[in-house]
Amino acid sequence: MKVLLSGYNFDADIINELKKKAGWEKDNVTPETLSAAYARISRDPRDIEELRKEAREEVDKSRKSNEAIIFGLGHSSVAEHAYFNFDIIGLSRLAVEQVQKFRMASFTEKSQRYITLEGDFVIPEEIKELGFEKEFTGLVKEQNRVYKKLYDALIEYLFDRNSDIIKKKNGKRTVEGWAKEDARYVVSLATESQFGMSVNARSLENILRQLGNSELKECRDLSKKLYELVKDLSPSIIKYIEPTLYDRTGNAELIDLFGKTGKSPKRASIPEVRLVDHTSDPDRAITAAILSDVKKMSYKDAVKEVRSYDGDKIRKIFIQVLRNRMSYDSVKRYFEFADAVFEIVLSATNYAQMKRHRIASFITENYETELGFTLPPNIDRIGMNAEFNEIMKKTEKLYKKIAASSPLHAQYVLTNAHRRKILLKMNFRELYHFFSLRLDEHAQWDIRNTAEKMLAEIRHAAPLSVMMCCGKNDFTARTEEIFG
Ligand SMILES: Cc1cc2nc3c(=O)[nH]c(=O)nc-3n(C[C@H](O)[C@H](O)[C@H](O)COP(=O)(O)OP(=O)(O)OC[C@H]3O[C@@H](n4cnc5c(N)ncnc54)[C@H](O)[C@@H]3O)c2cc1C
Structure with a gap:
C-alpha cells in the first residue's frame, strides 16, 4: 500500500508569498489540477502521482478535460476535490442565514455570545429604496443603545450572584458571556457579522447560483464577489452560476393550485x-x-418479523446496539432508518444555532411579529422587561410599516428575540448528535429549552430509540443508569 498526501489547503497569503519568492508569474497554481488528475483515475491506468504531475504541467489541457468531464459528462463530483476558504466580513445576520443554510460547507462565525457587539450594522439597499433609511437607522441605533444598557445591568447582576465563579480561571469571561448572550436578544438582524466558509467547488457553484437568486441584494452582491475571487483561479470547475428558470420559479402558481385550504391557527397560539x-x-x-x-x-x-417481538426483546436489542458507546461516538447508521418531523416556533438567536445542524431538513418561514418574541429570563430578573418590551413595541411598529411594502426586507429591523416558524426533519442518528450538543450544560439556554421539549415529545413515540439521548455532560450518569 502506498499513501501520498497529494494536497492540503492553506492560507492564500502563503501561496502568494511563495509565488512571489519563486518569481512565479503564471496564474496556473490552481486546485483544478487535483480535480483533473482524479477525474482521469477511472479510465487511465497510470499511477495517480503521474496523473497529478501531468495535470500540473499542462494546466490548459487539465481545464479542457475538467470541462468535458464535469459539464460534458455530468460527472460533477470531480469538482469536489477542489476546495476553497473565504473570509466573509460585514454581512448582516439576516443574510448570513441564507449562506449558512447550505449543507455541504463548513462555517465558523463570530459569536454574539462571546464577543461584545460594537453597534455595527448594515443599511440594506432595499430599505433605502423603500424610503425608510432614516427611521431604520434611528431604530437600530436605539436597539444598540438598549443592548449596552442591558449588558451593563446584566453584568452587575450576574457578577453579584456569581462571585465564586468569577474567582476561577476564565470565570470572569464566562460570566461576561452570559450577559452578552442575553443582551444580544435586542439587536437587529441587520447587525454585521463575520465568518469563515470552507467549501468544495461543486458546492460553491450551487451556493453562487442560489445566492444569485436571493431576494436580498446583500446575498446577490456576495455571490458576485465570491465568483470574482474564483473565476480566474478555477474557470473549468465553476461554470453554471446563473439561477435557472427552476431556481427562479416562485410559489405563486402553487398557492393557486392548492386553492382554498383549512383554517390556520392563530399565530400566537402555535x-x-x-x-x-x-x-x-x-x-x-x-x-x-x-x-x-x-x-x-x-x-x-x-419488518414483518419485528412485528412479533415484545417490548422486552426490542429493549434488549437497543441495549446491545448502544452498549460500549463513548459520548463522542455517533450512534450506528441503523438510527437513520427513522425520522421525526417537528414544527418549532423559535427566536432568531435560537434559529441561528439550529440551522447549523446540516444533516437536518428545514423549511423556514420569515421572521414576523405575530409569533411574539422571546424574553430572556435574566432580563426579567433584573427588572428591565419594561425597557425590553418598549423597544420591541417600537420595532414592531416600524416592521409593520416596512412590511406593508416588503415583509421580506422588513425582517432586517426585527431583533434576535423575534420569532419564526420552521418545519424540521431529523433522523434519529442526527437527533442523538443534536441532543448531545444542545442538552449539554454548555448549550445556550434558548436552544436547550427547545431541545428539551423535542426530546419530551419524541420520547412518547420512540422510548427505546432515544434511551441514550442526553447532553454530553449527562452521558456517564446515563450510561451507568442504563448499562449498570
Ligand atoms: C456550545 C456551542 C457553542 C458554539 N459556538 C459556536 C461559535 O462560536 N461559532 C460558530 O460558528 N459555531 C458555534 N457552534 C456551532 C457548532 O460549531 C456546530 O456548527 C453546530 O453545533 C452543528 O454541529 P456539528 O457541526 O457537529 O454537526 P451537524 O451539522 O449537526 O452534523 C452532524 C454530524 O455530521 C457530520 N458532519 C456534517 N457535516 C460534516 C462535514 N462537512 N465534515 C465532517 N463531518 C460532517 C459530523 O459527524 C457531525 O457531527 C457552537 C455549538 C455549541 C454546541
Missing part, C-alpha cells in the same frame, strides 16, 4: 415545539434495520 409526524413505530423500524443487517434478511421480511 406551540413552541410540536412533533407533527414521525416514522410509524420508530423503535420497530430501527430494530428492523438492525435485524436485516445482522441476519442478512430483506428489510420487508425483517
